[in-house]
Structures are given as C-alpha cells and as structure tokens.
Amino acid sequence: MSPTIKVLLAEDQSMVREALAALLGLEDDIEVVAQVARGDEVLPAAREHDVDVALLDIEMPGATGIEAAALLSKELPAVKLVVLTTFGRPGYLRTAMESGADAFLVKDAPAAQLAEAVRKVLAGERVIDPTLAAAALAEGANPLTDREREILRAAENGSTNADLAAALHLSQGTVRNYLSTAIQKLTARNRAEAVRIAREKGWL
Amino acid sequence: MSPTIKVLLAEDQSMVREALAALLGLEDDIEVVAQVARGDEVLPAAREHDVDVALLDIEMPGATGIEAAALLSKELPAVKLVVLTTFGRPGYLRTAMESGADAFLVKDAPAAQLAEAVRKVLAGERVIDPTLAAAALAEGANPLTDREREILRAAENGSTNADLAAALHLSQGTVRNYLSTAIQKLTARNRAEAVRIAREKGWL
DNA sequence: GCCGTCGTATGACATCTGTCATCCGGCAGT
DNA sequence: ACTGCCGGATGACAGATGTCATACGACGGC
Incomplete structure (x- = not known):
C-alpha cells in the first residue's frame, strides 16, 4: 500500500x-x-x-x-x-x-x-x-482599502484619535476621515460597531 | 489495580x-x-x-x-x-x-x-x-458592581447610549454615569478601552 | 491625456461621550 | 439613628467623535 x-x-x-x-x-x-x-x-x-x-x-x-x-x-x-x-x-x-x-x-x-x-x-x-x-x-468582497483596514485594526482596543494619529503618523483629521468612510462602508454607527462588523465578516 | x-x-x-x-x-x-x-x-x-x-x-x-x-x-x-x-x-x-x-x-x-x-x-x-x-x-477583586458589569457587557458590540438605555430600561444619563464610573475604576479613557481591560482581567 | 481611486490633509459643524455636582429611595452595617 | 453604598435620575459643560466639502499629488486604466 x-x-x-x-x-x-x-x-x-x-x-x-x-x-x-x-x-x-x-x-x-x-x-x-x-x-x-x-x-x-x-x-x-x-x-x-x-x-x-x-x-x-x-x-x-x-x-x-x-x-x-x-x-x-x-x-x-x-x-x-x-x-x-x-x-x-x-x-x-x-x-x-x-x-x-x-x-x-x-x-x-x-x-x-x-x-x-x-x-x-x-x-x-x-x-x-x-x-x-x-x-x-x-457577502461580496472586502470593501475596505488597506489603510482603512489598518486603522480599524488599530482602533480595536479603544485607542483615541490622537493615539491612532501618533501611531500611524497621520493627522487626527485624516484618522477621522478614514474611520468615517469605514463606518459608512460597513453601515455602522460608530467605530466600535464598524470593528465588530468587519471582524465578523473576516475583513480585518 | x-x-x-x-x-x-x-x-x-x-x-x-x-x-x-x-x-x-x-x-x-x-x-x-x-x-x-x-x-x-x-x-x-x-x-x-x-x-x-x-x-x-x-x-x-x-x-x-x-x-x-x-x-x-x-x-x-x-x-x-x-x-x-x-x-x-x-x-x-x-x-x-x-x-x-x-x-x-x-x-x-x-x-x-x-x-x-x-x-x-x-x-x-x-x-x-x-x-x-x-x-x-x-490584581485584587473585581471592582465593578453588577450593573456596571452588565452595562459594559452590553456596550461591547458598539451600541450607542440610546441603544443601551432602551435595552436596559434606563435613562441615557444613567447609562453614561455607569459607564463613566466603570471607565474610572478601570483607569480607561473610554468605554472601548474599559471593555478591553475588563475582558482581559476576566471581570465581565 | 483624462478619469477614478487612494492616501493625505484642513476647517466647520453637529452630535455623542465622558465628567461632575447633586439629588432621591432603599438597604446593610455599626 | 447614622453612615455608606447601590441603583437610578437630571442638568450643565468640555472634549471626543462623526460628517461633509474641499483640496492636492500619485498612480492605474482607458
């Protein structure tokens, strides 16, 4: 055999x-x-x-x-x-x-x-x-861009915008823009919900 | 034997x-x-x-x-x-x-x-x-009261204060008070961080 | 070359969140 | 009886967050 x-x-x-x-x-x-x-x-x-x-x-x-x-x-x-x-x-x-x-x-x-x-x-x-x-x-493909994914991942543990901006070398406004578009793409109402949805779908 | x-x-x-x-x-x-x-x-x-x-x-x-x-x-x-x-x-x-x-x-x-x-x-x-x-x-004992634990648990998935108030039959102000005290007990800076810390310690 | 998308940024605005002071009723210790 | 804590509530305020319009340079596709 x-x-x-x-x-x-x-x-x-x-x-x-x-x-x-x-x-x-x-x-x-x-x-x-x-x-x-x-x-x-x-x-x-x-x-x-x-x-x-x-x-x-x-x-x-x-x-x-x-x-x-x-x-x-x-x-x-x-x-x-x-x-x-x-x-x-x-x-x-x-x-x-x-x-x-x-x-x-x-x-x-x-x-x-x-x-x-x-x-x-x-x-x-x-x-x-x-x-x-x-x-x-x-469910279709992941709608998030690389940067959006990265920022969502970083936001997962409860970091503030200032933390995220510092960690990713961005302005706070930019961080908020990315989070805002991610929130809308995922039809969430805030970053926490966006993170949850993205996690559930395996998009992070 | x-x-x-x-x-x-x-x-x-x-x-x-x-x-x-x-x-x-x-x-x-x-x-x-x-x-x-x-x-x-x-x-x-x-x-x-x-x-x-x-x-x-x-x-x-x-x-x-x-x-x-x-x-x-x-x-x-x-x-x-x-x-x-x-x-x-x-x-x-x-x-x-x-x-x-x-x-x-x-x-x-x-x-x-x-x-x-x-x-x-x-x-x-x-x-x-x-x-x-x-x-x-x-790490000592769990410092959270029953209600605080309950609200933190409910807040985990990204619910807004309005959601939490409705779900738990409380006023929005009360929800915020509980979250505020929980955040301070856990030395967190916002609800998301508080949830993370409580989870890590096994307090939820 | 033009168009769309991405990454990045700013400013203004509205809303949400977190903090604090203060209050009430109930209940457990002392 | 008094004290303190818990659950619950209100109002006021400051700061964080989310939205939107707008802008610019880089890059890819057509």
Whole structure:
C-alpha cells in the first residue's frame, strides 16, 4: 500500500495541538512529522521535514495560518494546505483560498472530517463547507482599502484619535476621515460597531 | 489495580472535543464516558453517567463552564471539577475556584498536564498554574458592581447610549454615569478601552 | 491625456461621550 | 439613628467623535 501521509501541524495552543496530533495518530495512514506553535515557524519546519500536507490554524502568533499558507504555496507548492479555524468567517475562507489553501475546516466540524480532508487534498480534491462557501460568495468582497483596514485594526482596543494619529503618523483629521468612510462602508454607527462588523465578516 | 477514571468532557468545538477525547483515550486508566457541547447539558449528562471527573471548557453556549461547575458542585459534590480555558484570565481563575473547581488549566499548557490533572483532582489535590494564581491574587477583586458589569457587557458590540438605555430600561444619563464610573475604576479613557481591560482581567 | 481611486490633509459643524455636582429611595452595617 | 453604598435620575459643560466639502499629488486604466 502507499506510504503514510506526512503531516505538519501548526496550532498555538499546545493542548489542542497535541490533542489533534493524537487524533491523527489514530489513523494508520497518517503521521504527524512536525508540530509548530507559531506562524513564522511553519516554512522552516516544512523545509526540514518534507511534508505532504500542512494543517494550519489561522489564529497564531508570529504569522496567521493564512499568511503561512501564502508563503508555503509560493515556496513549496507541492505541499497541500488545510486551513483550520475557530471562526467560520466568510472573509477568512475567501482569503485562505486566495492564499492557496486546498481545504478550509472550522473547528466545530466533526473530528472525522480532519483526517478525511487530509486524504482528500492529497488526492487533489478541495474541501470546503458548502454553507460557508455560499456565505463567502454572498457577502461580496472586502470593501475596505488597506489603510482603512489598518486603522480599524488599530482602533480595536479603544485607542483615541490622537493615539491612532501618533501611531500611524497621520493627522487626527485624516484618522477621522478614514474611520468615517469605514463606518459608512460597513453601515455602522460608530467605530466600535464598524470593528465588530468587519471582524465578523473576516475583513480585518 | 483501581478501576478506570470516568470522565465527562464538555467543550463546544467538536473537533477539539473529540481530539481531547482521543488524547485521554490513550491513557489506560482514563475513560471518557460522556461528551457534551453545551454548558446546560453538563448536569444532565453527569447525572446519567456517574462520572468521577468533569472536564469543563469555559467558553460554551448554553452556560459557561464556570456556571456548570457551580451547578455540579452543588448537585453532585462528589464529582471533581477541572476547568479548561483558552484564556488565562486571572478573574476566570478566581470565579472558577469560587464555583468549586478543583483544577484550572489553560489550553496552551502541555497536553500531558490534562491527564495528570485528572488523576490529581481525583486524589484530592488541587491543580492551578502558580503564575496565574499569583496574578489572580495580585490584581485584587473585581471592582465593578453588577450593573456596571452588565452595562459594559452590553456596550461591547458598539451600541450607542440610546441603544443601551432602551435595552436596559434606563435613562441615557444613567447609562453614561455607569459607564463613566466603570471607565474610572478601570483607569480607561473610554468605554472601548474599559471593555478591553475588563475582558482581559476576566471581570465581565 | 483624462478619469477614478487612494492616501493625505484642513476647517466647520453637529452630535455623542465622558465628567461632575447633586439629588432621591432603599438597604446593610455599626 | 447614622453612615455608606447601590441603583437610578437630571442638568450643565468640555472634549471626543462623526460628517461633509474641499483640496492636492500619485498612480492605474482607458
């Protein structure tokens, strides 16, 4: 029979990572050959271990799983990419696929889908939740410009306009202009609501 | 040798839950006899399955793991309680212990600590991260009143004062007063920052 | 070359938010 | 009985935020 599938597992929470490794370890045809806890450790580890499939959590320090996916698909295009996330945000799906992901799984899907997805991507298939795919297509593309996104992200923790202006080397008026247009694009009533909406859609 | 330890596992994300079950399943002396995905299913499941230890995630729909812990320790005091969480917030630790938890683990601790904690609580020990315990003691008690907490929670998603007043049947002025005192208690500069700080400390 | 968009900026204006003083009724300690 | 705290409220004020018009240089597409 065919050799075992070599998997790289990237997930920052040790307990979850090792638990997922245990889960995959129960499968005869799958072997977890490397584990990393940070996005920026993915590429080096993949280079070192000659992996078939990389399993990438999105929320990680160093770099997100999506950023890691983009790097991998450029540097090691033979490696198949499964993106895993807590949040089924349509925008995540979109950018993950644009970054070269072959599968997109949410963590509240049944565990059996994990091993299944690994096998399927190796066979050249793509695996995505149809509901999520529909949602991603329905909501359209991210309407925010780079700068607007950046400023919204910076505004998330409760910074004042003065803080933001200083942090981003802008005038306070400019900060307010960007926030104002972002608020309108997202049909929010203030910056906090705008941040929430953008987060929900996966646009940040 | 002693019979196997019967564990109830409560965690909303199926993939993580089943992965943790797989991890615990590798231990000879531990058996996962029940799995639930919601906080409000914990007590019924515990009643039905005669468990020794309940493993409770905090962030769950229906009821939090902490609320479930409080119920369990009242209704089935023989069951040992391990609280598991993504976020190492000192306030969580405090309320978890006050709710009768015997152990408190964060998900980015090594996986080995999970089985270890299960065995220890059954032996009557308590398991908590010393660093977190120190932080919990250092930061003192939650300074917010019930109402302040409630209003901060409601303000989290970007509601305006008018929204909050309507939702909580208060005058707008009263809403502003509560937010103002909360902001000062938390040494924040606006509601958004206050929410962030309260969240970080586990006071919401 | 022209048009649209983006990044950046200013000024004026209206509204929202945060602060403060002050008040009331209820309730827990002392 | 007195004190203090909580929930709730009002009014006044200052400062922060959101909106709008307008402007300019850079760049991309047509």
